[in-house]
Amino acid sequence: MSKANLLDRRQVVSTLLANRKDVVAIGGLGASTNDMCAAGDHARNFYLWGGMGGAAMIGLGLALAQPKLPVLVITGDGEMLMGLGSLATIGLQQPSNLSIAVLDNEAYGETGGQTSHTSAAADLVGVARACGIADARAISTMAEVEAFARAVHDVAAGPRFANVKIDSASVERILPSRDGTYIVNRIRGDLGFQPI
Amino acid sequence: MHARTDAADTAPNWPDDIFATLERFDVRQVPYVPDAGHSKLIQRVLASSTMRGIPLTTEEEGVALLAGAWTGGQRGVLLMQSSGVGNCINMLSLIPILRFPFLTLVTMRGEWGEFNPWQVPMGSTTQGVFELSGVRVLRASNAAEVPAVLEAAAAQAYNALTPTAVLLSQRLIGAKVFTK
Secondary structure: OOOOOOEOHHHHHHHHHOOOOOOEEEEOOOHHHHHHHHOOOOOOEEEOOOOOOOHHHHHHHHHHHOOOOOEEEEEEHHHHHHOHHHHHHHHHHOOOOEEEEEEEOOEEHHHOOEEOHHHOOOOHHHHHHHOOOOEEEEEOOHHHHHHHHHHOOOOOOOOEEEEEEEOOOOOOOOOOOOOHHHHHHHHHHHOOOOOO | OOOOOOOHHHOOOHHHHHHHHHHHOOEEEEEEOOOHHHHHHHHHHHOOOOOEEEEOOOOHHHHHHHHHHHHOOOEEOEEEEHHHHHHHOHHHHHHHHHOOOOEEEEEOOOOOOOOOHHHHHHHHHHHHHHHHOOOEEEEEOOHHHHHHHHHHHHHHHHHOOOOEEEEEOHHHHOOOOOOO
16 A cells, blocks of 8 residues: 655654644644654654544644644544544644644555545645635655644644655654553643643 | 523523533633523623623533533533534543543433424433443422532532433423414
8 A cells, every 4th residue: 555755654744743833733643643652752742542533623622722832733644534624623723733633545544544534535734724724734754744843833724734644664662651641740840721 | 402581570580590501610611502402501601701602513522522622621511412423422532531620511302201202212311321422310390499409510510520411301491382
């Protein structure tokens, strides 16, 4: 299934997070959350192990609560497809500090590589743009990934969306914490919030 | 989702009681799927300078939104109709896993003089779905008990992290009447 010139998912995610500064990053259920951990565990990493379809909405809630912080959702094509309506919700709210990067391998990689809707018909960039996310990019080069990574820090110009075509090669499993309460409270602590 | 029209002098006051409680508990994000029974509360939220009303395309978006809001330091409340509760089921698993304060206010259909049979199956299972999903259920059946029920629900949701749904009964909001 691997096609020429597709990007390496680990290289894409490590580039998105290389100069992250104060970015809060949310990893969608599946390989995306592992990619985030592989790029280096961080107190502001929100790893999802469930709630498929919810990553972008968690990003919206965080972005509205912390409008000065860059919030970056990194998720897969299958997870994004399950929450497609959230692009309409985000398009309506226009959170200027929210960015979404979809790692699109056109497949459900965690469940046996079954093809997803993006392999033939669904155009996520078109959907995002049609939902009112004007800055919606189809990315196929690392230079474009680097440009998007820089744009994430501009908290006045979003929301922005990128669909990054990646290869479907399996990579080493690097697993983050599965303790959701720990993950949330670690982010809250880093943002300066006390336990209840 | 048909509009229910109320003359100004007969509009119910209990939505104002709900709004006042939410304000007092510093609720900031109010995701909703519109329902006629919530229309006055939604108007108050959209006119508020401290709360942000966030229309959803489907109710489970609101569960995930509240998880993000809490991670970023804000409280929220999800407004929906009983038929939307079923849409939320898998996303409700975020609540015990992430342990964030969860309060939802649900206008009931499918009970008390219901006209539309299609509302009855989900309306009949709303309370059971919540309880199986680990969400405690409180109910308000008349306007007089709304303030106390809301106070209790908000207190246990935000202070004790007890996931809570308030069912606003069809008897309270009034059974919908279709006229030609």
